[in-house]
Amino acid sequence: MTAQPAQTATTAPTAQTATTAPTATTARTARRLTLGALVHGSGGGHIAGWRHPDARPEGQLDFPFHADLARTLERGRFDALFVADADAVRGHPLDSLSRTARAGRFEPLTLLAALALVTEHIGLAATATTTYHHPFHIARKFASLDHISSGRAGWNVTASVAPPEAAGSARDSHLEHELRYRRADEFVRVVKALWDSFDDDAPVRDKATGRYYDPAGLRTPHHEGEHFTVRGPLNISRPPQGHPVVFQAGSSQTGREFAARHGEVLFTTQYELGAAQEFYADIKARAAGHGRDPAHVLVWPGLTPLVAATESDARRRLSELQDLIHDDVARRIVQEGIGDLDLSEHPLDGPLPEIAEGNRGNRGNSRRELLLKLAHDDGSTIRRLAGRIAASTTVAGTPEQIADHIETWFRERAADGFNIAFPYLPGPAEDFVDHVVPLLQRRGLLRTDYEGTSLRENLGLPRPALGARHLQESGR
Numbered sequence: 473m474t475a476q477p478a479q480t481a482t483t484a485p486t487a488q489t490a491t492t493a494p495t496a497t498t499a500r501t502a503r504r505l506t507l508g509a510l511v512h513g514s515g516g517g518h519i520a521g522w523r524h525p526d527a528r529p530e531g532q533l534d535f536p537f538h539a540d541l542a543r544t545l546e547r548g549r550f551d552a553l554f555v556a557d558a559d560a561v562r563g564h565p566l567d568s569l570s571r572t573a574r575a576g577r578f579e580p581l582t583l584l585a586a587l588a589l590v591t592e593h594i595g596l597a598a599t600a601t602t603t604y605h606h607p608f609h610i611a612r613k614f615a616s617l618d619h620i621s622s623g624r625a626g627w628n629v630t631a632s633v634a635p636p637e638a639a640g641s642a643r644d645s646h647l648e649h650e651l652r653y654r655r656a657d658e659f660v661r662v663v664k665a666l667w668d669s670f671d672d673d674a675p676v677r678d679k680a681t682g683r684y685y686d687p688a689g690l691r692t693p694h695h696e697g698e699h700f701t702v703r704g705p706l707n708i709s710r711p712p713q714g715h716p717v718v719f720q721a722g723s724s725q726t727g728r729e730f731a732a733r734h735g736e737v738l739f740t741t742q743y744e745l746g747a748a749q750e751f752y753a754d755i756k757a758r759a760a761g762h763g764r765d766p767a768h769v770l771v772w773p774g775l776t777p778l779v780a781a782t783e784s785d786a787r788r789r790l791s792e793l794q795d796l797i798h799d800d801v802a803r804r805i806v807q808e809g810i811g812d813l814d815l816s817e818h819p820l821d822g823p824l825p826e827i828a829e830g831n832r833g834n835r836g837n838s839r840r841e842l843l844l845k846l847a848h849d850d851g852s853t854i855r856r857l858a859g860r861i862a863a864s865t866t867v868a869g870t871p872e873q874i875a876d877h878i879e880t881w882f883r884e885r886a887a888d889g890f891n892i893a894f895p896y897l898p899g900p901a902e903d904f905v906d907h908v909v910p911l912l913q914r915r916g917l918l919r920t921d922y923e924g925t926s927l928r929e930n931l932g933l934p935r936p937a938l939g940a941r942h943l944q945e946s947g948r
Contacts (some may be wrong), residue, residue, distance in 0.1 A: 491730035505917040506883050506889030506931055508552040508597070508772060509545050509736070509901070511538070512577070517776035519805060519862045521795035521896035522573040528897065532576050538583060539590045541898055547906035549919055551930050552595035552626055552737075553587070554719070554891065555580035559716060571798045581613050588621035597626030597719055602659035603652050607702055610659075611666035615711045623712035623926035627663075628719040629734065631727075632657045653726045657697045660718070660734045662702050665693040667715050668750040669705030685709075691938075713928050714936040723751070732758030733855050736933055739891050742773045743864060768933055770888040775818065775894055778868040786868035793895055794859050802858035809843045809861055809944030820855040866895065871907035878908075879917060 510517070522529040531537030542553055557580045569575060580598035588596055596617065600610050610627070618625035629894035631652035674689025693704035720735030722728055731738050732755055742748035778793075780786035790865040803815040806824070813827055827844070843857065852860065867877050894900040912918035924930050 488837045494903060503882070503888065504919060504932065505878070506737075506770060506772070507548075507550045507910060507918070508554050508889065508891045509550050510554050510556060510774070510891050510893040511541065511897075512573070512893070517866070517893035517900075518793050518895035519572060519801055520793060520798070521894075523796040524793065524896045525895065526899050528548070529573055531897065532573060533578065533597070535583075535586060537898075538578075538587060541901060542587045542591050542594060544898065545907055546591050546594040548909045549913075549922065550594055550892075551889070552717075552759060552927060554585075554597045554626070554628065555583060555599070557599040557630070571801050577815050584625075585617055585620050588624065593624075593925075593930070595624045595626055595717065595930065596621055597628055597717070597927075599628040599630050601630045602656040603631055607659050607662040607700055608666060608704075608706070610851055611663040611706055612708060613710045614663075614716045615706065617668060618711035618713055618716050619708070623718035623928070625711070625739070626719050626927055627716050628721070629656060630721065631730075632905065649724075649913055650726060653722075657730060657733070658699050662693070662695050662697075662700055664715055664936075665691075665695065665939060666702070666704055666706040669693060669709055670709050671938060672710050672714075675709050710938075713926050714938075717927050717931065717933060728755060728758060731755060732764070732769065733762050737770045737889075737931065738947075739771055740771060740773050741865060742886070745881065745884060745886055748773055748881060749884060752886050770931065770933075772889045772891040773887050774779040774865040775878070775890040776863070776866040776892060776893050777874045777904050777908065778866055778895055778900060779871055779874060779907055780868065781870065782817070783869055783873065786870065786873075790863065790866060790868040794863060797858060797862055801853055805861050806843075806854055806858050810840055815854060818854060820858075821853050824852065824854055824857060865893070871911055874904075874908050875911040875915070878912065879915060926942050 521527055528534075528537060531541075545553055555578075557577075581600075584596040584598055598617075600613070602610075614625050614627045629648075669691050670685060671689030671691070674685045676683055676686050678684075690705060693702065693706075695702045717736050718734055719737045719739065720731045721739035722731045722735075723740055728751075738755060740748075742751055742753055752771050755769060755771055759766045759769040778786055778790055779790055799820055802820055803818075807813055807815055810824075810827065813825070815825075818825055843861065867874055869877070878890065882889075892904070894904070909918060913920050922930055926935075928935055
């Protein structure tokens with residue numbers, strides 16, 4: 473197939489070659505750039521990255537591979553290592569699934585608990601859905617990870633975009649979009665109350681008196697709501713961070729409102745500077761409307777950097793990656809993004825067929841509408857649209873060009889940091905740490921050492937105060 477050419481950083485959402493210089497390269501700012509790394513075993517930033525000659529797909533289930541990668545990211549002063557997850561194998565049917573690296577991944581909390589023992593500073597965050605889990609279990613797992621890591625845990629709250637997750641949870645159908653978010657809102661409130669089951673100083677562990685915890689410091693959450701009836705307390709003391717950092721990704725109107733209420737680090741997929749600035753300003757305003765300090769709600773657009781010695785070499789490397797997308801996978805990633813339609817009988821080099829409103833699926837709304845707009849506006853073929861999806865957040869260029877792109881978005885209030893996914897591993901991660909990170913540090917954007925001991929401290933986020941005793945068992 474013909475690889476899609478890289479475009480300039482102002483064209484979206486196609487792969488980009490960073491060429492835009494920052495508007496103020498020497499100005500200092502009180503804000504500091506924050507970075508997270510999205511890790512998917514052998515890659516994750518590109519659907520065909522596992523096929524690259526330098527990729528290590530066997531690392532998917534190899535703990536030493538993950539440990540080496542975590543140490544590389546820590547050397548690059550990343551704030552967090554993030555493991556995305558879903559309660560299903562995404563990419564059905566098997567014609568496309570068998571051509572991706574999606575079918576073999578560690579359970580994320582197990583992996584992160586192990587990584588906590590081979591790292592010292594980097595935050596450790598993972599996805600756990602509110603749609604098909606229970607608040608008590610999630611509260612306990614992330615509190616445990618926070619204790620194991622000495623305060624470096626983060627929870628990415630999701631409302632399960634993928635319909636196949638329903639089948640794995642013995643449900644006949646996926647919950648509707650608005651219902652998923654109502655459930656998520658209640659879920660998060662209950663989890664936070666469970667994390668506050670004990671005052672910080674409640675565990676006294678006094679052998680002489682035989683008192684393990686001070687009963688005056690017990691908070692017994694008891695919740696009855698639309699979706700859950702939960703009786704506390706949680707069977708673990710309050711996490712070192714008070715609450716693990718709450719990550720969230722939502723770009724629909726409902727998702728934005730949820731993120732502004734609960735999220736502390738927000739993942740988003742933005743392709744143009746202007747659109748990213750609009751999202752940034754909107755989220756900050758919504759957070760302020762909920763009585764929150766907008767500075768404590770960090771916006772992290774996705775970014776897939778492909779570092780090369782020259783711009784022409786970057787374009788060549790990106791073209792090679794695009795050529796590795798198999799036809800079955802090309803059809804499937806378009807189908808996944810848009811809805812329940814069958815493209816098997818449609819030529820890849822032909823147009824996207826018309827899609828009836830009822831066949832657009834019960835998925836996230838914002839991304840689907842964006843893809844449909846793209847296909848309509850420029851008449852993209854299925855193959856071209858697949859290429860744009862696969863490399864939608866890719867910025868290919870020299871270290872200076874990629875650093876310029878990051879600095880521009882940061883200084884122009886389109887991002888507080890970035891959620892970085894590498895097209896394959898480990899090479900592109902090592903290239904970024906060795907060649908882009910030093911540039912960002914010299915420009916005064918990125919720290920040269922960790923400033924705190926917890927993920928919250930390194931992100932500049934406050935430790936949550938104990939909540940009011942509002943979810944209490946009566947007659948305590």
